[in-house]
Amino acid sequence: MKLAAHSFRIGLLSLLCAAQSRAQTIQAIYDDALQNGWQNWSWASVSLSNTNPVHAGTQSISVTAGAWQALYFEHAAFDPAGFTNLTFWIHGGSSGGQQLQVQAVSGGSAVASGQSLAPLAANSWQQINISISALVPSGQGGIDGFWLQDRTGTAQPVFYVDDISLVAGPTPPPTTNSTVTIRVDAGANRHLISPEIYGVAFASSNELADLNVPLNRSGGNTTTRYNWQINAANHAQDWYFESIGLASATPGADGDDFISQSKAAGAQPMLTIPTIGWVAKLGSGRAKLASYSIAKYGAQTDNDWQWFPDAGNGISQSTGLAINSNDPNDASTVVGTNFQAGWIQHLTNRWGHASVGGLRYYILDNEWGIWHSTHRDVRPVGVTMDEMRDRFSDYATMIKGIDPGALIVGPESWGWTEYLYSGYDSQWGGQNGWNNLPDRAAHSGWDNLPWFLDQMRQRSAAAGRRLLDVFTVHSYPQGGEYGNDVTTAMQFRRNRSTRSLWDTNYVDETWINDKVMLIPRLKSWVATHYPGTRVGVTEYSWGADNHINGATAQADVLGIFGREGLDLATRWVVPAIGTPAGNAIKMYRNYDGNHSTFGDTAIAATAPDPDNLSAFAAVRSSDGALTAMVVNKVLSGSALVVVNTTNFNGAGTAQVWQLTSANSINRLPDLNYSNGTLSNTIPAQSITLFVLSAAAPAPPILRIGTNAPPGQLELWLDGQAGTSYALLSSSNLSSWLPVSTNLLTSNSLRFLLATTNSARKFYRSQQSPP
Incomplete structure (x- = not known):
């Protein structure tokens, strides 16, 4: 049976399953x-390719169930509210009489008593149609x-199942065309956007170059x-x-190749x-090894039948339970910090220390x-809070001892769950209650x-050096968004669920049922327990890479990361070149090629x-342009977008770049921009970038005020809001020293x-940088 903790994590294996778009109603x-x-x-004996009997098509499912065994189909967590019924066809085989029950599952456990079926009829198919409300309790x-x-x-005797479907509720009515006003203030909420929020995972040099992303x-x-040592995993x-x-x-070799590929693209x-204290080992001639050998531990509910048939999944076919008597040394070997110190030394010898261009980030x-x-084959008991602190500190100390500049x-x-509970408590809670x-x-x-943060602050203080530089978590939406489901209900959910990254009032709609407010939460924890630590999200994905709904979600997420001041992020994994999700990243990093x-x-x-349309804006330091990203998430109906800007001196025209469901980034005709306003009609499910060129600001004016307190000189600097100016002083009109540099949030600064120093001084102001 699936372990409870596993259902929380949308694992890598789901990447291997190709999802297909279906009609909205089924x-x-x-x-x-x-x-x-x-x-x-499933932990019953199941074949998904049975050829007789079959209700429709060419194959059906045969099921032979022992006591309490089940045909069990799992999916990334999703909201059942978008569906009305579960329907399937079932056949009692030659004997009939099987007594079965249907239950909905969350976290490896049934969420309700479900529905019992009448004893099956022999030698005939019958359709079962069960209301979702009968399987899933309200709330x-x-x-x-x-x-x-x-x-x-x-x-139970063998029985057969075919044509299993979820029936969706009625499609919401189309969204009507609307006017949306976006307000942009170039003088408010200004902060640097870290370029490292645009990272990805496992990208090739070509993919990194195409996306122009700085982190891999x-x-x-x-x-x-x-x-x-043996280059195996x-x-x-x-x-x-x-x-x-x-x-x-x-x-x-694997690490060296990865570093080489990344650096070749400037990432x-x-x-x-x-x-963890264990690493992989291999057999003679670099042969594969199995942690759960079927020859050694008996038949299991699944195995690598195509490539390594002796390798089982660690679930006993006879009991349906996880095998817990395996020898962890079958496919792994024990190591400690000294073993990994050899790798760090190898990396610094090959690539240099971090301070001179070597590997900077050690995760x-x-x-x-x-x-x-x-990793239950070697670590069947969850990690405690103390163990995580101690292991982390030991390895961080070792790395910094070899490369002091490492991060x-x-x-x-x-x-x-891991944000709040240790692995030990997560395992205990799944078995004994929370x-x-x-x-x-x-x-x-x-x-x-x-x-953990508080302990790392204390350990770092005792060590005299930082043992944690970047505090990182993973964040996957838990309602099924991570997959390829693009039914109407799921598209609406994707549009909403990015709120979990930032909205302090949004209650997560999944089993979490709490205000996640991820980035504010993480930044608050750091500010309280280990100030100065950077914050990152090193795995995330809102799925649907090949659909425009996935692209708008990706664009929304990147905009949120920048607006909320996240320091670092890497998407799991790099989207394929030319996919809508990949093009969404290019809208931020390489929109013009x-x-x-x-x-x-x-x-x-x-x-x-x-939830329907989001907007993000930033000023580009290289040319002073104002860039505004507008993400129209609605599934139908265009929007007249009116962008009102303040505290920005534009040049009169704006470039317009757009990605739509046609999946091509196109430059549209330039727009006129006057009196701080531009407008444009943008289609449903689109990402539009407006690039407003900056006009050269008028020279600043420095004037003497009339309300100076005794012993002080009052000066007023008149300039352009959103522009930085330097105030300089001189005693001889040839050598000028900076007094201060300020970003104007209005058109004047006092x-x-x-004036207690009797020496004569002159003052002037200039735009900074000049």
């Missing part, structure tokens, strides 16, 4: 094969699967047990817990350093809080990550309803200067 689960991202998690939130289970506690991450479950739960050698046997590489492992699930990144927590969690109780009720970018100083931009 989402197929099984139609000759699993569809739309659904996966087989449940997200679910992640359904199972069809023996309800008697005894073995190597991470994920397979990096947790990477063995640099264990693929953990993502792929049958197999230890597999990479193409080259050269020590450290900073981020490399994961294992801390300390991946998703510690679910090791007991993803330590972590702890790469998977999501909401009251009286022992690890939390042993730490005075602290939430997991605030306690010449590496022109969105601005690097965020300014205030507001739109009335970000200075009060002491």
Whole structure:
């Protein structure tokens, strides 16, 4: 049976499942094969390619269920409110009489008692149509699967199932055309946008160059047990817990190749350093090894039948439970900090120290809080708060000892549960209930990550150096957005759920059922417990890479990252070149094919309803242009967008660049821009970038005021709001010294200067930089 913690994490394996777009009224689960991202998690004996009997098409599902065993299909968590019914066809085989129940599932457990079926008829098909309201109680939130289970506690004769579907509710009426006013203030909410929020993962040099992104991450479950000495990795739960050698046997080749690819495109590489205490090992001649050998541990509910049939999934076919008696040394070997120190030395020898252009970012492992699930073959018990602190500190100390300029990144927590609970408590809570969690109780009720930050501050102070430079988490929406589902209900959910990144009033609509407000939350934790630590999100995705809805979500997320002041982000993974999601990134980083970018100083931009249309704005330091990104999320109906700007001196015209469902970034005719206003009609599901050229500001005027207090000189600087000016002084009119540099938020700025020094002084002002 699937472990409870696993359902929370949308794993890498879902990337292997091709989802297909369906009609809006039906989402197929099984139609000759699993569809739309659904996966087989059955612990009954199941064949998905049975050829007789078949209700429709060429194949059906045969099921032989022992006591309490089930046909179980799992999906990334989704909101069942968009569906009205679960429907399927079932056949009782030659004997009939099977007694079964249907239940909806969340986190590996049924969410309600479900619905019992009447004993099946022999030798005939019958359609079952069950209301979603009969399976999911009101207020449940997200679910992640359904199972069809023996309800008697005894073995059932073989039966057959076919044509399983979810029936959606009625499609909402089309959105009517509307006028939306966006207000942009170049003098308000100004702060630098870190270019490192535009990072990706596992990108090639060509992909990095096409997207013009500055950061490339190597991470994920397979990096947790990477063995640099033999260049091999264990693929953990993502792929049958197999230890597999990479193409080259050269020590450290995988990391070196990744660094080389990244640097060739001008991107900073981020490399994961294992801390789990185990690494992969290989057999003779670099042969694969299995953690759950079927020959050794018996039949299992799934195996790598095509490439390595002896490798099972670690779920016993006879019991339906996880195998917990395996030898962790079967496919892995124990290591410590000294082993990884050899790799750090290798990296600094090959690439130099961080201060001279070597590897800068060292990530300390991946998703510690679910090791007991993803790496249960070697770590069957969840990590405690103390252990995470101690392991992290030990490895960070080792790395900084070899390369003092290295930046330590972590702890790469998977999501909401790990933000609040240790791996130990997550495992305990899934087995015993979420009251009286022992690890939390042993730490005075602290939430997991605030306690970790506070402890890292203390450990760093004792060490005399920072042991954590970038505080990072992962964030995947939990309502199914990460997959390829583009039904109407899911598109609306994608449009809304980006609020979880920033909105302090938005209650997450999934099982989380709380105000996530991710970036404000993380920044608040850092400010309270370890000030000065940078904040990053090193895995995220809103899915639907091949659909414009995924593109608008991606553009929305990047705009949020910049506006909210996130320091670093890497998308999981790099979208393929030319996909809508990839083009959404290019709208910020390479919209014209010449590496022109969105601005690097965020300014205030507001739109009335970000669920339908969001807007972000920034000034570009290279030429002073104001860039405004408008993301129209509505599924139908165009919008007349009126952009009102203040505190910006524009040049009279604006470039317009646009990405639509046609999936091509096009430059549209320039727009006239006068009196701080421009307008344009933009289509549904589009991303539009307005580039307003800056006019040369008039020279500043410096004048003497008349209300100076005694012993002071009052000066007024008149200039252009949103522009920086320097005030300089001189005693001889040839050598000028800076007094201050200020960004004007209005058209005038008052200075009060002491006149107690009897020396004569002259003052002047100029735009900064001149």
